[in-house]
Amino acid sequence: MVQSDPALESRGLRPLRIAIFGFGTVGSSVARIVAECKPEGLQLTHVFNRNVARKRADWAGPSVVWSEDADAVLASDADVIVELMGGLDPAGGFIRRALEAGKSVVTANKKLIAFHGVELERLAARHGGHLKYGAAVAGGIPVIPGVEQGLAGDRIEKIEGILNGTCNFILSKMDAGAEYAPVLAEAQAKGYAEADPTEDVGGFDARAKLAILMRLAMRVEVDPDEIVPRPITEVTAVDFSYARDLGCTIRQVARAQKTNGNVAATVGPTLIDLHSPMAWSRGTENMVILSGHYGGDVVFSGHGAGGHPTAVAVVSDLVALAHGSRRVEIPSQKAKVEAEFDVPHYIRFLVNDRPGIVHEITGALARESINIRAIVQKAGYPANALPFVVTVEPCKSSALQRALASIRTMDCLLEPPLDLQMLE
Amino acid sequence: MVQSDPALESRGLRPLRIAIFGFGTVGSSVARIVAECKPEGLQLTHVFNRNVARKRADWAGPSVVWSEDADAVLASDADVIVELMGGLDPAGGFIRRALEAGKSVVTANKKLIAFHGVELERLAARHGGHLKYGAAVAGGIPVIPGVEQGLAGDRIEKIEGILNGTCNFILSKMDAGAEYAPVLAEAQAKGYAEADPTEDVGGFDARAKLAILMRLAMRVEVDPDEIVPRPITEVTAVDFSYARDLGCTIRQVARAQKTNGNVAATVGPTLIDLHSPMAWSRGTENMVILSGHYGGDVVFSGHGAGGHPTAVAVVSDLVALAHGSRRVEIPSQKAKVEAEFDVPHYIRFLVNDRPGIVHEITGALARESINIRAIVQKAGYPANALPFVVTVEPCKSSALQRALASIRTMDCLLEPPLDLQMLE
Ligand SMILES: NC(=O)c1ccc[n+]([C@@H]2O[C@H](COP(=O)([O-])OP(=O)(O)OC[C@H]3O[C@@H](n4cnc5c(N)ncnc54)[C@H](OP(=O)(O)O)[C@@H]3O)[C@@H](O)[C@H]2O)c1
Ligand SMILES: NC(=O)c1ccc[n+]([C@@H]2O[C@H](COP(=O)([O-])OP(=O)(O)OC[C@H]3O[C@@H](n4cnc5c(N)ncnc54)[C@H](OP(=O)(O)O)[C@@H]3O)[C@@H](O)[C@H]2O)c1
Numbered sequence: 134m135v136q137s138d139p140a141l142e143s144r145g146l147r148p149l150r151i152a153i154f155g156f157g158t159v160g161s162s163v164a165r166i167v168a169e170c171k172p173e174g175l176q177l178t179h180v181f182n183r184n185v186a187r188k189r190a191d192w193a194g195p196s197v198v199w200s201e202d203a204d205a206v207l208a209s210d211a212d213v214i215v216e217l218m219g220g221l222d223p224a225g226g227f228i229r230r231a232l233e234a235g236k237s238v239v240t241a242n243k244k245l246i247a248f249h250g251v252e253l254e255r256l257a258a259r260h261g262g263h264l265k266y267g268a269a270v271a272g273g274i275p276v277i278p279g280v281e282q283g284l285a286g287d288r289i290e291k292i293e294g295i296l297n298g299t300c301n302f303i304l305s306k307m308d309a310g311a312e313y314a315p316v317l318a319e320a321q322a323k324g325y326a327e328a329d330p331t332e333d334v335g336g337f338d339a340r341a342k343l344a345i346l347m348r349l350a351m352r353v354e355v356d357p358d359e360i361v362p363r364p365i366t367e368v369t370a371v372d373f374s375y376a377r378d379l380g381c382t383i384r385q386v387a388r389a390q391k392t393n394g395n396v397a398a399t400v401g402p403t404l405i406d407l408h409s410p411m412a413w414s415r416g417t418e419n420m421v422i423l424s425g426h427y428g429g430d431v432v433f434s435g436h437g438a439g440g441h442p443t444a445v446a447v448v449s450d451l452v453a454l455a456h457g458s459r460r461v462e463i464p465s466q467k468a469k470v471e472a473e474f475d476v477p478h479y480i481r482f483l484v485n486d487r488p489g490i491v492h493e494i495t496g497a498l499a500r501e502s503i504n505i506r507a508i509v510q511k512a513g514y515p516a517n518a519l520p521f522v523v524t525v526e527p528c529k530s531s532a533l534q535r536a537l538a539s540i541r542t543m544d545c546l547l548e549p550p551l552d553l554q555m556l557e
Numbered sequence: 558m559v560q561s562d563p564a565l566e567s568r569g570l571r572p573l574r575i576a577i578f579g580f581g582t583v584g585s586s587v588a589r590i591v592a593e594c595k596p597e598g599l600q601l602t603h604v605f606n607r608n609v610a611r612k613r614a615d616w617a618g619p620s621v622v623w624s625e626d627a628d629a630v631l632a633s634d635a636d637v638i639v640e641l642m643g644g645l646d647p648a649g650g651f652i653r654r655a656l657e658a659g660k661s662v663v664t665a666n667k668k669l670i671a672f673h674g675v676e677l678e679r680l681a682a683r684h685g686g687h688l689k690y691g692a693a694v695a696g697g698i699p700v701i702p703g704v705e706q707g708l709a710g711d712r713i714e715k716i717e718g719i720l721n722g723t724c725n726f727i728l729s730k731m732d733a734g735a736e737y738a739p740v741l742a743e744a745q746a747k748g749y750a751e752a753d754p755t756e757d758v759g760g761f762d763a764r765a766k767l768a769i770l771m772r773l774a775m776r777v778e779v780d781p782d783e784i785v786p787r788p789i790t791e792v793t794a795v796d797f798s799y800a801r802d803l804g805c806t807i808r809q810v811a812r813a814q815k816t817n818g819n820v821a822a823t824v825g826p827t828l829i830d831l832h833s834p835m836a837w838s839r840g841t842e843n844m845v846i847l848s849g850h851y852g853g854d855v856v857f858s859g860h861g862a863g864g865h866p867t868a869v870a871v872v873s874d875l876v877a878l879a880h881g882s883r884r885v886e887i888p889s890q891k892a893k894v895e896a897e898f899d900v901p902h903y904i905r906f907l908v909n910d911r912p913g914i915v916h917e918i919t920g921a922l923a924r925e926s927i928n929i930r931a932i933v934q935k936a937g938y939p940a941n942a943l944p945f946v947v948t949v950e951p952c953k954s955s956a957l958q959r960a961l962a963s964i965r966t967m968d969c970l971l972e973p974p975l976d977l978q979m980l981e
Contacts, residue, residue, distance in 0.1 A: 166710060166851055173887070267707055273852035275699075275707020282706050282882065283691055283699020286590060286872025410858075413834065427590055428697035428860060428869035434834075435855035445852035448710025456885045458706065461877050463597070 149455045152179035152211035154203070154227055155218030156188040158324070159241055159268070162444035163215060164193045172448060174455035181206045203227055207234065213454060215447060216240040225249060232256045232264065239450045241268035241443055244332075247341035247357045250348065254462065265450035265460060270342040271296060271419040273442025274435040275449070280350045280423065281461045287425035289350040292389045293556070296342040298417030298438040299326045299333035300365050300385035304402070305415050308373050308382050313366065325417055325438070336362025336385065336400040343387040343400060350423055351391045353468035355398065360470055363401025367551050371514075372481055375522045376404050378509060379479070379555075382412050386556060388474070395472035399530075404479050404555040410434075411556070473529040477506060477555040480523045480537070484545045486516040494523060494540055501536040503528045518547060524555065573879045576603035576635035578627070578651055579642030580612040582748070583665055583692070586868035587639060588617045596872060598879035605630045627651055631658065637878060639871060640664040649673060656680045656688065663874045665692035665867055671765035671781045674772065678886065689874035689884065694766040695720060695843040697866025698859040699873070704774045704847065705885045711849030713774040716813045717980070720766040722841030722862040723750045723757035724789050724809035728826070729839050732797050732806050737790065749841055749862070760786025760809065760824040767811040767824060774847055775815045777892035779822065784894055787825025791975050795938075796905055799946045800828050802933060803903070806836050810980060812898070819896035823954075828903050828979040834858075835980070897953040901930060901979040904947045904961070908969045910940040918947060918964055925960040927952045942971060948979065 151167070153160045160180070167177050177197055182188050185201045200206050203223075207214070207230050214231040216238060218224045225245050228238050232253065240246065246253070246266045257264040267277045271294070280289075295301050302325050306316040317334070320326035332338045344357040365385050376383050386403035389396065405411045410432055414420045419437025424430050436442035484490055495505060503525050510521040525533070533552060541549055575591070577584045584604070591601050601621055606612050609625045624630050627647070631638070631654050638655040640662060642648045649669050652662050656677065664670065670677070670690045681688040691701045695718070704713075719725050726749050730740040741758070744750035756762045768781040789809050800807050810827035813820065829835045834856055838844045843861025848854050860866035908914055919929060927949050934945035949957070957976060965973055 162851075170710075170712060172710065273711075273849075274855055275703035278706035279699035279703045279857075282702035282877055283870060283873050285876040286594075286596065286874075287697075287869040288594060410837065413837070425697075425869060427586075428866040431698055431857070431859035433703075433855070433857055436853045442852040445711040445849060446707060449707050450710075452709040452887070453706055453885050457883050458885050459880060459882045461880045461882050463876070 147455055147457060148174045148176065149212045149451065150176055150178040150210060151213050151215055151451060152181065152206050152209065153177065153215045153217060154181045154206070154224070155216065156180050156182040156185070157217065158440040159443045159447065160215070160217040161190070162440035163217065163447050164190065166441070166444050166448050168192055168194060172452050172455070175451055179206045179209060179211050207231055211236065213237045213239060213451065215451070216242060217447070221245055221248070228253060229256060232260055232262050235260045235262050237263040237265070237454055239265045239447055239454070241266065241447060243269040243338065243341040243345060247344040250345065251354055251465070263454060263460065265454065267450045268443045268446035270345050271421055271433065272437040272439065273445045274419055274421070274433050274437060275446070276346070276421045276433045277349060278449070279431070279433060280346070284350065284423060284425060284428065284431065285461050285463060287428045289423050289425050290391055291424035292343065292346050292350060292421070293411070294343070294346070294387050294421040295384055295411055295414050295419055296339040296387045296421070296437065297333050297385055298419060299330065300339070301414055301419070302417045303334070304365060304368070304384050307368070307370065312370065334366055335364045339385060339387040340400045343389055343398060346421070347389050347396070347398065348465050351389065351396070352463055352465040353391060353396055354465045355396065355468055355470050360398045360400060365402045368402045371520045372551065374511065375481060375509060375520070376479070378511065379404065379524065380407055381405055381555065382407055383553070384411060384414065386411065390472070390474065392472065396468045396470050397472035397474050398470045399474065399554065402553055404553055406556065409556065473531060474554065475527045475529055477527050477557065478525050478533055479553045479555055480525065481520060481551045482523070483518060483520050483547045485547060486519045487545055490543070490545055493543060497536045497539045498525060501528070501532040503532060503536060572598045572600065573636045573875065574600055574602040574634060575637050575639055575875060576605065576630050576633065577601065577639045577641060578605045578630070578648070579640065580604050580606040580609070581641065582864040583867045583871065584639070584641040585614070586864035587641065587871050588614065590865070590868050590872050592616055592618060596876050596879070599875055603630045603633060603635050631655060635660065637661045637663060637875065639875070640666060641871070645669055645672070652677060653680060656684055656686050659684045659686050661687040661689070661878055663689045663871055663878070665690065665871060667693040667762065667765040667769060671768040674769065675778055675889070687878060687884065689878065691874045692867045692870035694769050695845055695857065696861040696863065697869045698843055698845070698857050698861060699870070700770070700845045700857045701773060702873070703855070703857060704770070708774065708847060708849060708852065708855065709885050709887060711852045713847050713849050714815055715848035716767065716770050716774060716845070717835070718767070718770070718811050718845040719808055719835055719838050719843055720763040720811045720845070720861065721757050721809055722843055723754065724763070725838055725843070726841045727758070728789060728792070728808050731792070731794065736794065758790055759788045763809060763811040764824045767813055767822060770845070771813050771820070771822065772889050775813065775820070776887055776889040777815065777820055778889045779820065779892055779894050784822045784824060789826045792826045795944045796975065798935065799905060799933060799944070800903070802935065803828065803948065804831055805829055805979065806831055807977070808835060808838065810835065814896070814898065816896065820892045820894050821896035821898050822894045823898065823978065826977055828977055830980065833980065897955060898978065899951045899953055901951050901981065902949050902957055903977045903979050904949065905944060905975045906947070907942060907944050907971045909971060910943045911969055914967070914969055917967060921960045921963045922949060925952070925956040927956060927960060
């Protein structure tokens with residue numbers, strides 16, 4: 134039982150009984166930090182996991198109840214459910230039941246928050262509990278607290294970020310010369326990537342985080358499915374080589390912009406200038422750049438994933454709850470992701486060379502009023518599998534896609550051209 | 558009068574009547590943002606300034622009372638005093654009186670918070686008000702909210718930062734070839750530097766911010782006067798030239814470290830690797846790197862100063878107050894700044910050349926068991942005013958100072974040698 138401690142209470146601290154749901158990478162790190170640092174006012178009372186016997190850890194403290202009975206833990210006197218199972222189900226159901234019972238919930242589950250955050254926050258408010266998810270975006274980097282508490286006074290107009298550590302690990306290794314398949318295998322061996330890497334490499338994870346940030350920073354509620362992510366699997370060694378010749382590298386970038394109420398958002402591999410902050414990010418690092426109307430650019434970076442960094446965000450949320458610190462919840466409006474970025478693009482072709490190719494491509498671009506910036510062809514490739522690159526001045530994606538639709542019918546193409554946005 | 562708004566109140570919002578004390582750069586920006594963005598629950602009701610007639614601004618709203626009578630405003634029904642006058646007096650007295658009256662206070666006054674923050678927080682707690690100072694460190698970059706709300710779950714072991722925009726402006730311009738005096742004049746003309754620049758270039762401003770961060774992130778209360786700052790005025794063009802040959806540049810760096818309860822802290826010009834994040838910072842940019850035991854390094858950067866960025870932090874504090882979001886106040890312990898960094902140093906000599914100089918210098922260093930890393934002497938300087946550099950392996954400052962005390966007696970020195978820490 135949590136002892137009522139008048140010294141704590143006089144400082145406004147409410148001792149909290151904590152139940153962890155899901156004792157995996159992050160869940161066990163949370164228990165580890167609580168056991169080692171003993172943050173005032175926090176007591177781990179329950180751990181729920183399937184087949185929980187495997188998980189039992191003496192260091193977590195003698196009074197912890199280890200349970201595989203979710204109903205019993207939800208019905209217990211725990212004040213806060215810390216959901217670290219992941220996925221929409223059954224995690225979402227447990228969270229709803231906890232909130233309906235007036236408990237507070239802390240979670241790192243970006244997918245659930247991206248799709249159901251608004252509804253869950255309302256549920257929390259209705260029953261007097263709190264929902265916190267500081268770990269859901271950029272793991273251990275305090276972007277969510279920074280936005281909610283420190284940038285609420287600004288009007289955020291643009292978000293750019295490297296929001297998925299797995300993709301950044303893979304692309305920064307490819308940048309240094311590695312091939313996709315062995316780097317993915319390495320990421321899986323190191324525990325950075327799942328057995329099925331689709332959520333990460335397909336851009337779905339970054340998209341969920343972007344949607345959460347858009348709501349908190351830009352105050353727009355978008356349906357994450359309206360942001361169609363581009364997978365990083367399309368990028369090859371030749372693209373890194375051409376990118377470098379253009380003074381760039383390639384990273385998975387998530388970005389959103391709000392201009393006169395119009396919202397644009399994309400996620401996918403993107404060319405970024407070697408001198409831009411995002412090009413600094415190495416390995417599993419995350420980075421977020423928020424551009425405010427009044428405050429200009431603010432950059433956050435650090436470890437976006439990993440058990441311990443993510444657990445820091447979870448424990449910080451718990452400490453804030455114990456201190457009675459409420460979230461700053463600013464109303465958001467529903468919005469459609471309908472606008473487009475007007476940005477330069479990189480288009481890489483792989484052709485069986487013959488006369489007239491550049492003429493046809495430039496013709497298709499000209500018909501859409503897209504201006505060529507540069508045509509680059511490196512030496513050393515065979516004529517029957519020749520990669521070359523066209524970069525174009527800022528244009529809308531839709532115009533470029535129309536041009537590419539006609540270009541794609543060209544007989545000389547060995548594969549569909551790869552078009553990437555270039556960040557300026 | 559603030560209308561009581563049931564819709565707001567049902568969401569836990571408490572409408573706040575705001576009185577700005579000091580309508581200068583930041584104060585007027587705060588009023589501007591409130592007027593333009595109309596954040597829910599905030600109403601500017603009073604502005605106090607000496608000779609206030611000069612300051613009156615219609616755009617701030619028709620119901621604002623413009624006053625040069627501090628007593629009257631303190632006695633008014635304003636809920637929050639926003640102190641943006643600066644300095645210890647009379648700002649401190651006004652803040653104390655506001656807190657004693659049960660009002661809350663938001664301030665950007667780093668000096669006051671560094672020296673009297675603990676006492677003022679106690680005063681606020683005793684009278685049921687709140688004290689917030691998110692703008693006091695790194696202006697518009699949400700380092701304080703990030704630390705309080707997002708890193709409370711970690712144990713921060715190291716802080717490194719570029720905390721003074723004026724010094725960064727001056728040093729990054731000198732890095733690009735300019736001389737100190739004209740750059741200082743330019744900084745003054747642009748409003749980045751005061752007529753008396755001592756607070757900034759002497760390191761006192763950065764020291765105050767470092768002391769605040771040490772308390773919030775490392776939970777140690779230090780007397781700022783125990784951190785003896787080194788002025789940037791000692792650095793000359795020749796140092797930038799030598800630094801570059803060593804793969805470095807020079808910035809004013811504030812740093813603190815806590816190892817087994819021992820606290821070290823310094824502020825001054827420092828050699829930093831050209832590939833380190835701090836070398837990216839340009840112009841008036843600020844950057845803070847916090848190293849946590851569990852979460853690793855987290856980097857924040859952006860506009861550390863300027864009316865609008867600083868006002869974003871002030872308005873964000875006000876929004877948080879209106880939302881009933883309490884600070885996460887974790888108890889801190891008094892501590893002495895007694896430990897020393899064990900770091901490599903750069904020592905630049907200016908000599909009238911004669912045989913035996915290097916022999917004498919290396920002897921003095923050897924007697925203190927300090928190992929030489931490199932001796933660098935660039936061509937093109939006259940023998941009678943010859944600058945050269947010795948870098949040494951990690952050593953304590955105290956040992957180096959003993960060696961330098963003996964070196965300083967050498968007859969060939971045209972000026973005392975300049976020793977700078979090198980960041981690794
Ligand atoms: N890992 C990171 O770096 C990171 C970073 C940011 C956010 N997150 C988020 O944090 C959450 C947890 O991630 P994680 O990496 O800790 O995952 P994990 O290592 O797979 O841990 C999940 C835990 O939940 C348990 N679990 C899953 N489904 C369950 C069910 N239906 N019933 C009972 N127990 C169940 C698992 O048990 P088994 O052992 O039986 O599978 C496992 O112990 C996810 O939402 C993730 O997106 C993770
Ligand atoms: N500017 C920045 O970029 C920045 C960044 C971070 C934090 N801050 C902090 O923010 C605070 C305000 O800075 P600021 O740049 O806005 O300064 P400022 O432009 O000099 O404004 C100060 C205002 O307070 C008034 N004032 C000063 N002393 C007064 C007194 N005794 N009685 C009545 N009015 C008085 C001044 O009136 P007069 O016009 O008559 O002098 C002026 O309007 C300081 O604590 C500063 O350290 C500033």
